[in-house]
Amino acid sequence: MSVYKLVCPHCHGKMRIRTSDGVHIFLRVAYLQCVHEGCGWACRAQFEMTHELSPSGMPNPAIDLPLAPKALRLEARRRPTTDHQMDLTGLE
Numbered sequence: 001m002s003v004y005k006l007v008c009p010h011c012h013g014k015m016r017i018r019t020s021d022g023v024h025i026f027l028r029v030a031y032l033q034c035v036h037e038g039c040g041w042a043c044r045a046q047f048e049m050t051h052e053l054s055p056s057g058m059p060n061p062a063i064d065l066p067l068a069p070k071a072l073r074l075e076a077r078r079r080p081t082t083d084h085q086m087d088l089t090g091l092e
């Protein structure tokens, strides 16, 4: 499984998601900690779904996320797919 690489801005080491809370269906707050023993920096982060790029094939009528402007949809289409997809399975 590919995992998004969270990099510590201080030591450039890996960061782990210590815990997270769902604030809203589109917003999750995570608490990150650098795993480098000599660093140990910790921070709060947010992961937010902001715009719909492509409609769901199984739409939930309760979900209403604004459609991205055309320029943003085109930009998203141009971006290459990478292996750095975020692994959200460890978030609770």
Ligand SMILES: [Zn+2]
Pocket: 008, 009, 010, 011, 012, 013, 034, 035, 036, 039, 040, 041
């Ligand atoms: Zn660090």
